[in-house]
Structure formats: structure tokens, C-alpha cells
Amino acid sequence: MSFFTKWFKKDPANESNREAAERSRPERTDREHGGANGDWTTVPDERPDTVTLERHILLKTPSPPSLDGCLPFLRTLGLEVEGGVHDGQLLIHYRGMTVTAEYIPAPLPDGEAESNGKYNRLWPEAEQEIAGYAAQLLVTLRNAANGLSGHRFLTQVLAAMLMPNENALAVYSAPLLVSRADYLASAELLKEKELPVNLWVFVGLYGGESGGAAYTHGMADFGSDEFELLNSPRSGNEIFELTFSVVHYAVARNIRFQGGEEIAFAGRTITLNRSAGSALQGMTVKIEEA
Incomplete structure (x- = not known):
């Protein structure tokens, strides 16, 4: 039994507490569901007292990935998402939250990701394996009512982007680096109502x-x-x-x-x-x- 399997066992107390946290977020409105003024192509302003999260998908080569399959994949999970690709940017709206994904044809400046790679105990080869990556997707989630609901949804979105994209090397949020394979494997825990805290x-x-x-x-x-x-x-x-x-x-x-x-x-x-x-x-x- 792996360390993470041991700690991710289901606990009825955990389930009830997580459900309470999920219920604590405000109800979605039709306006929020489709973006500002019901237009899914608009990124809503950040609301007070909400959580914003940012991740970088590191890409091997400077090739913009196709993101058209993200919304259909999320809908197979039972998520009522709206959005699409507009002016080269992916926008996804769900329960008042908005995720955007923007392609950047360059690595992070000053070797930031590579420098942090050496500190990742769960991926000791990270520094070497991401060396020379050429581009990135900047993925931002806005207006999460709390950290738990925001991380759950962002993890599902990132998995939808990673699954068909073999050009992806890793997901980065300073100083955390997770390989594509490990991210997809850990994201599967959400289907079992478990929390992949190692991604967060x-x-x-x-x-x-x-x-x-x-x-x-x-x-x-x-x-x-x-x-x-x-x-x-x-x-x-x-x-x-x-x-x-x-x-x-x-x-x-x-x-x-x-x-x-x-x-x-x-x-x-x-x-x-x-x-x-x-x-x-x-x-x-x-x-x-x-």
C-alpha cells in the first residue's frame, strides 16, 4: 500500500465536512453561469472574498494545444459547464467560477520552474525532466467561494487539458511540480470522492x-x-x-x-x-x- 493510498482512505467524517464546505459557497446565478451579462466570452471581474488559483502547464515544444475537447470531457463527469475557445483563449464557467487558459510561447523567466524542481521530494527528477521545456499554458481560476471547491474544479479542468496532450510535461505552481502522469493518476481520486491534496x-x-x-x-x-x-x-x-x-x-x-x-x-x-x-x-x- 502506497503512502498516498494509506492517507486517502475514505472517512465518513471527512465526507460530511467536505459536503458542508461545498454547501457553504453561494448559489450560482444564470449571469454567473455564462460569464458577465450571460456572455461566456467575457471574463468576469474577481469578486470580493473569493479565491483565485493559478497553474502553469509546461509544454515540451512551442505548439499551441487543442483545447476544444475540454468542455465535452468535463460534461462526461456530470459538470454543467459553459464556455469555449475565444480569440485563442479557453474560457470555462461553472457555478460562479471561471477558468481561463492562455498559451504562452515561452518558458517562465529566470529558470523559475527548473530552480524549484530540486525541492520536489515526490518527483526527485523534476529539474532534469522539465529542462528545456519551450512553452506553457497559463491556467487561472477566479471567483471560487472557497479553496476546496476551487481546487476540486481546477483539478478536473487541468486533467481535461492534460489527458489528450502528450506535449505536456508537468503542472507547476511555485514551488510545486507534478508530472503529467502523476497529475492524471492523482486526479482520478476525485472520482472516488477523495482529495488529491498532493496536487494542491x-x-x-x-x-x-x-x-x-x-x-x-x-x-x-x-x-x-x-x-x-x-x-x-x-x-x-x-x-x-x-x-x-x-x-x-x-x-x-x-x-x-x-x-x-x-x-x-x-x-x-x-x-x-x-x-x-x-x-x-x-x-x-x-x-x-x-
Whole structure:
């Protein structure tokens, strides 16, 4: 059993919490469904108190991909989407959210994606395997009522773009890189009502004189502080798995830890304390073993 299979087992409590989070978003209106003024070719303005997410699909060669099949694929999943390709840009509207995809015939500047590749523990070859990529699709989701509904829909859209596109190498959102094959495999979890949190939140590792440490990037999209685990004597794999398990626990249950909470994993008790970040700016939640 893989690490992700172990942590993505269904939990009735998870299901009820996720359903509550989904119900918390505002009802879709006909105006929102088709874009501004009912025109699907218009990108609506960003509404206050909504979530915006951005991803880059890295392409091997500078060849604009065909995106005409995205909406039919999403409809096979039972999603009532509207939109199409307009002036070379894909627009998709769904429940008040809008996704746009724009082809950019150049890589990200300053070798940004390649530089971050070396920090991706789940894809240690990322830096080498994306080297020389030539172009990208900039995919943006606007007006998600919350991070969970936004990530779920954006993941489905990205999978629809990746599936027929063998020119795609990876999906990138700094500093997270996921290969095309791994992204498609993890996105399948949504069909089983599970959450592919490994596509949404980055867990980074580093070491110091007092032991190993971990930090997260992406929890802010869910209205949460980022997590840190500091000065641990455990191996890198153990630190990664413990940090990721807490991340998955928080996202799946729609929990925002305030500090002072205790949770149990694999027979051990974890304390979560909130304080100023060590490797990160601002306040972070510290994962501490009792």
C-alpha cells in the first residue's frame, strides 16, 4: 500500500465536512453561469472574498494545444459547464467560477520552474525532466467561494487539458511540480470522492544542526496558516509523511488550527501550536510530537 493510498482512505467524517464546505459557497446565478451579462466570452471581474488559483502547464515544444475537447470531457463527469475557445483563449464557467487558459510561447523567466524542481521530494527528477521545456499554458481560476471547491474544479479542468496532450510535461505552481502522469493518476481520486491534496499543497524539507524540518506552501489557499515541523530526529521520509498527513487531515476536514489542538496519528499524539514562522514569514502552525 502506497503512502498516498494509506492517507486517502475514505472517512465518513471527512465526507460530511467536505459536503458542508461545498454547501457553504453561494448559489450560482444564470449571469454567473455564462460569464458577465450571460456572455461566456467575457471574463468576469474577481469578486470580493473569493479565491483565485493559478497553474502553469509546461509544454515540451512551442505548439499551441487543442483545447476544444475540454468542455465535452468535463460534461462526461456530470459538470454543467459553459464556455469555449475565444480569440485563442479557453474560457470555462461553472457555478460562479471561471477558468481561463492562455498559451504562452515561452518558458517562465529566470529558470523559475527548473530552480524549484530540486525541492520536489515526490518527483526527485523534476529539474532534469522539465529542462528545456519551450512553452506553457497559463491556467487561472477566479471567483471560487472557497479553496476546496476551487481546487476540486481546477483539478478536473487541468486533467481535461492534460489527458489528450502528450506535449505536456508537468503542472507547476511555485514551488510545486507534478508530472503529467502523476497529475492524471492523482486526479482520478476525485472520482472516488477523495482529495488529491498532493496536487494542491507543497511540503518542503530542509536540515539543520538540530535535526530535520519541513514547511508547507499552499495552505493559505484554504484560509489556513502554513505548517512547520522543526528540529525532528526522524528521517526525511518520516518528516515528510507526518507533515503531509497533518496537511491532508486539515484540508479534508476543513479545519483551521488556532494552536493548542491535539490530534492522533498511527498511535502517537501530535500537538499543534501557533507561533511566528521559522522558515516562513508570518504565523505558522508548528507540528510537535508529544
